[in-house]
Amino acid sequence: xxxRPAASVPAGRRALADxxxxxxxxxxxxxxxxxxxxxxxxNLVGEHTDYNEGFVLPFALGQGVAAAAAQREDxxxxxxxxxxxxxxxxxxxxxxxxGPGGAGADGIPSWARYPAGVAWALLSAGYPVGGVSLAxxxxxxxxxxxxxxxxxxxxxxxxxxxxEGAGGVDGGGIPRSGLAAIARRAENExxxxxxxxxxxxxxxxxxxxxxxxxxxxxxxxxxxxxAPAAAGVRVLVIDTRAKHELTDGExxxxxxxxxxxxxxxxxxxxxxxxxVSELAALDDPVLTRRAxxxxxxNQRVQEVAALLRSSGGGDAPTLAEVGALLTQSHxxxxxxxxxxxxxxxxxxxxxxxxxxxxxxxxxxxxGGSAIxxxxxxxxxxxxxxxxxxxADRGWTEPEFLTAVPSDAAQRMx
Ligand code: GLA
Numbered sequence: 565x566x567x568r569p570a571a572s573v574p575a576g577r578r579a580l581a582d583x584x585x586x587x588x589x590x591x592x593x594x595x596x597x598x599x600x601x602x603x604x605x606x607n608l609v610g611e612h613t614d615y616n617e618g619f620v621l622p623f624a625l626g627q628g629v630a631a632a633a634a635q636r637e638d639x640x641x642x643x644x645x646x647x648x649x650x651x652x653x654x655x656x657x658x659x660x661x662x663g664p665g666g667a668g669a670d671g672i673p674s675w676a677r678y679p680a681g682v683a684w685a686l687l688s689a690g691y692p693v694g695g696v697s698l699a700x701x702x703x704x705x706x707x708x709x710x711x712x713x714x715x716x717x718x719x720x721x722x723x724x725x726x727x728e729g730a731g732g733v734d735g736g737g738i739p740r741s742g743l744a745a746i747a748r749r750a751e752n753e754x755x756x757x758x759x760x761x762x763x764x765x766x767x768x769x770x771x772x773x774x775x776x777x778x779x780x781x782x783x784x785x786x787x788x789x790x791a792p793a794a795a796g797v798r799v800l801v802i803d804t805r806a807k808h809e810l811t812d813g814e815x816x817x818x819x820x821x822x823x824x825x826x827x828x829x830x831x832x833x834x835x836x837x838x839x840v841s842e843l844a845a846l847d848d849p850v851l852t853r854r855a856x857x858x859x860x861x862n863q864r865v866q867e868v869a870a871l872l873r874s875s876g877g878g879d880a881p882t883l884a885e886v887g888a889l890l891t892q893s894h895x896x897x898x899x900x901x902x903x904x905x906x907x908x909x910x911x912x913x914x915x916x917x918x919x920x921x922x923x924x925x926x927x928x929x930x931g932g933s934a935i936x937x938x939x940x941x942x943x944x945x946x947x948x949x950x951x952x953x954x955a956d957r958g959w960t961e962p963e964f965l966t967a968v969p970s971d972a973a974q975r976m977x
Contacts, residue, residue, distance in 0.1 A: 573974075573976065573977065574626055574970070576626050576627065576703065577601050577626070577628070577630075577974075577976070578976070580601065580628070580630045580701060580702075580703050581599040581601055581630050581632075581976040583630075583646070583701050584596075584599050584630035584631065584632040584646070584699060584700070584701035585599050585632045587632065587644070587646045587699045587700075587701050588632035588633075588634070588697070588699035590699075591644045591652075591697070591699050592634070592642070592697050592699070594634065595634070596632035596633055596634050596699070597633060597634040597635065597727060598632070598633060598634075598723065598726065598727070598975055598976070599630055599631065599632045599633075599975070599976040600630065600631050600633070600719045600720075600722040600723045600726070600973065600974070600975050600976065601628055601629070601630045601719065601973060601974055601976055602628050602629055602630075602631075602714075602715040602716075602718040602719040602722070602767045602768075602972075602973035603624040603625045603626065603627065603628035603715060603767060603770070603970055603971070603972065603973065604624070604625045604627055604628050604629075604704045604710035604711045604712055604714075604715050604767075605622045605623065605624050605625060605710065605711045605714070605762075605763060605766035605767060605770070606622065606623060606625060606710065606799065606801060606926050606933075606935055606967045607620060607621065607622040607762065607766075607926045607927060608621045608622065608623060608775050608790070608799075608868065608890070608926075608935075609621050609861065609864050609865050609868050609889065609890060609893050609924070610622075610762075610861055610862065610864070610865035611861055611893065611897055611901075611903075611924075611925075611926070611927070611928075611929070612818060612822070612857065612858065612861070612897075612901055612903065612928075612929075613780065613858055613861050613862055613865070614760030614761055614762040614778075614780040615758075615759075615760035615780075615819050615822070616780075616822050616826075616833050616834040616835055616858045617780050617781035617832075617833040617834075617835035618780055618781075618833075618834065618835050618858060618861070618862040618865070619777065619778065619779055619780065619862050619865040619866065620762045620765075620776075620777075620778050620780060620865065621775045621776065621777055621778075621788065621865050621868060621869060622762055622763075622765075622766035622770070622775065622776055622778075623766070623770055623774065623775040623776065623790060623967070623969040623970070624766055624767065624770035624776075624969065624970045624971060624972055625704075625710060625801075625965075625967055625968070625970055626967075626968050626970045627703045627704050627710075627965070628702070628703070628704055628715045628719075628767075628973075629700065629701070629702040629704060629712060629715035629716045629719050630700070630701050630702070630719060630976075631679075631698055631699070631700050631716075631719035631720050631722075631723045632698070632699045632700075632701075633696055633697065633698045633699075633720075633723040633724075633727060634696070634697050634727075635694055635695065635696055635697075635727050636694075636695040636696060636697050637695060638695050639656055639657050639658060639694065639695045640654050640655065640656055640657070640695045641653075641654070641655045641656075641657055641660075641679070641680060641683050641695065641696055641698070642654050642695075642696070642697040642698065643655070643672075643676045643679055643680070643698050643700070644698070644699050644700065645675055645676075645699075645700040645701070645702075646699070646700065646701040646702075647675075647700075647701075647702060647706070648673070648675065651673035651675060651676070652673075652676075653672040653673060653676040653680070655672060655676075655680055657683060657687070657693060657694075657695065660680060660683060660684040660687065661684070662681075662684065662753050662754045662756075675716075677754060677755045678713055678716045678717050678720070678750065678751065678755055679698060679700070679716065679717070679720040680754065681717070681750030681751065681753075681754030681755050682717050682720045682721045682724065682746070682747060682750045683696075683720075683724060684750065684754050685746045685747070685749040685750040685753070685754065686721065686724055686725065686746055688749075689746055689749075691725065691728070691738070691746075692728050693724050693728060694727075694728060696723070696724060696727060698720060698723065700716065700719070700720075702715070702716070705803055705963070707807035707808050707931065707932070708803045708808070708932055708933050709808040709925075709926060709927030709928065709929075709931065709932020709933045710801070710803075710927070710932070710933060711763040711766065711767065711927070713751065713755075713757075713763070714747065714751070714759075714763035714764045714766070714767045715767055715973075717747035717750055717751060717764065717767075718743070718744070718747050718764055718767040718768055718973050719973065721733075721743050721746060721747050721750075722743070722973055722975065725737060725738055725743065726975060734975070740768040740769055740972070741765065741768070741769065741783055741785075743764075743768060744761060744764035744765045744767070744768050744769070745761065745764075747764040747767075747768075748760075748761050748764050751764075757815075758815065758816045758819060759815075759928075760780065761778075761780055761783070762778065762780070765778050765783075765785070766778075766972075767972060767973055768972050768973050769785055769972055770969070770970070770971065770972045771787050771969075771971060771972070772969060772970050772971045773789065773790065773791045773877065773969055774787040774788055774789055774790055774969060775787075775788045775790040775869075775872070775969060776788070777865070777869045780835075781833070781835055788869045788872050788873055789872055789873065789876055789877035789878075790872050790877055790878060790969050791877035791878065791969070792877075792878050792883055792937065793968070794877060794878075795878055795879050795880045795883055796880065796939055796940045796941070797878070797880065797883050797921065797937060797938065797939050797940065798937075798938055798940060798943060798966050798967075799935055799936075799937060799938075799966065799967040799969075800915070800920075800935065800936045800937075800938045800943065800946065800947070800964060800965075800966060800967075801926075801933050801934075801935055801964065801965040801966070801967045802908075802911045802915070802933060802934045802935070802936065802950055802962050802963075802964060803932075803933045803962060803963040803964075803965070804905070804907035804908050804911055804931070804932065804933060804934060804954075804959075804962050805907070805959070805960040805961070805962055805963065806905055806906075806907045806908075806931040806932070806960075807931050807932075808927065808928060808929070808930060808931035808932030808933075814903070814929075814930050815928050815929075815930070818854065818901065818903065821850065821851055821854045822834055822854055822855070822858060824851060825846060825848075825851040825852075825854055825855040826855075828845075828846055828848075828851065829842065829843075829845060829846065829855070834855055834858040834859065835862070837855065837858075837859050838859065838862075838863075839859070840856050840859055840860065843855055843856060843859075853899070853900040853901070853902075854900065854901060856896070856900050857896045857897065857900040857901040858901075860892075860896055860900075861893055861896060861897075864889045864892065864893050867889055868886050868889050868890075871885055871886055871889075872886065880939075883921055883937060884921050886921070886922065886937065887920065887921025887922025887923075887937040888921070888922055889922065890921075890922035890923060890924045890935070890937060891912065891916060891922040891923060891924060893924045894908075894909075894912050894923060894924035894925055894934075897924065897925055897929065898925075901929075903925075903928070903929030903930060904925045904929055905925075905929065905930055905931055906957075907931075907954065907959055907962070908925040908929075908932075908933075908934045910950075910953050910954065910957065911923070911934045911936075911950045911953070911954070911962065912924060912925070912934055912936070913953075914946075914949040914950045914952075914953040915934075915936035915938070915946050915949065915950055916936075917949065918942065918945050918946045918948075918949035918950075919938070919939065919942030919945060919946055920936040920937060920938045920942065920946050921937040921938070921939065922936070922937050923935065923936035923937070935967065947964055950962055
């Protein structure tokens with residue numbers, strides 16, 4: 565199934581794209597040749613399953629990252645971000661190399677390693693990349709676990725491939741799933757973050773009013789209708805304001821444990837284990853818990869996808885069942901995989917007690933955001949309950965966002 569986004573442009577995207585174009589003019593004193601927008605994502609269910617060759621079910625947000633870009637003649641990648649105007653970089657393309665330990669080009673600001681990594685990954689894969697000036701703008705909170713990094717990578721990947729001609733991506737030059745793999749390689753090998761394929765796939769393949777069911781082994785995907793608003797239900801995103809960082813080693817540690825569990829079970833990946841009874845063969849309690857999470861979350865992805873499909877996107881009773889599965893997923897991430905964090909645990913409990921149909925952390929964990937499936941009629945009381953629970957503990961006030969399942973990345977018309 566193709567995933568070409570619809571032609572219509574939501575107002576928020578338009579406004580961000582216009583601001584990115586203005587920022588480009590301020591930085592470079594000329595017009596950009598184009599602006600590319602890529603959304604962040606929320607993962608509905610299927611966490612830490614992607615690098616185990618399992619299943620994920622993310623959807624794209626309305627909010628994201630915009631890259632305004634124009635070619636230049638000097639073979640330099642010029643990078644500016646409106647978030648931090650002083651943190652600019654000018655890197656001759658010929659000098660791009662992953663640094664020791666995957667740190668990327670020396671002396672460039674950390675945010676700039678993502679776009680530089682994309683240029684490097686495209687060149688390494690044999691695609692032409694010429695000099696480009698890029699001006700980045702974003703309406704996604706950094707560190708909120710909503711994949712602002714993948715959104716940045718994918719906007720830059722689209723800009724570089726489409727400016728270079730050769731059909732670009734939507735002109736048929738590179739399939740979007742291939743571009744997702746290139747953006748992931750930038751993150752893994754150039755930036756040094758060992759992430760899976762979910763975020764870049766969501767950024768490039770999602771459709772409005774759908775979640776993306778992705779098989780992370782075959783990379784086959786399908787669109788699952790997901791339109792909770794029609795049933796008077798919303799996905800509330802709770803940015804817990806505890807910053808999420810994948811580079812801090814815990815994420816990589818979980819991968820190592822999963823690979824070790826698979827090795828001891830004699831399978832290529834945990835994808836191959838479909839029944840928790842098979843874990844009796846593991847004598848390590850930690851590895852058993854890690855593997856149990858992966859197996860059960862893979863099952864929950866299938867169950868949620870089947871429920872949404874059979875109800876045409878989710879009626880109220882079905883969304884109640886989906887909500888229960890989300891809460892189970894959170895418990896599994898909290899108790900078995902041990903990647904949740906106190907602010908998320910408290911937000912999930914408060915949300916469910918105040919009338920949410922279900923709630924869970926979303927993304928890699930150790931900080932970032934949680935989501936709650938909330939009937940519109942309970943939204944105010946759920947937000948108030950989460951706010952109060954955080955205030956009681958002296959924590960930073962959380963921020964709320966209603967997540968609307970949106971289209972993937974696009975060149976702005
Ligand atoms: C991060 C990674 C993804 C995925 C999730 C956990 O978002 O970038 O590849 O592993 O964590 O599901």
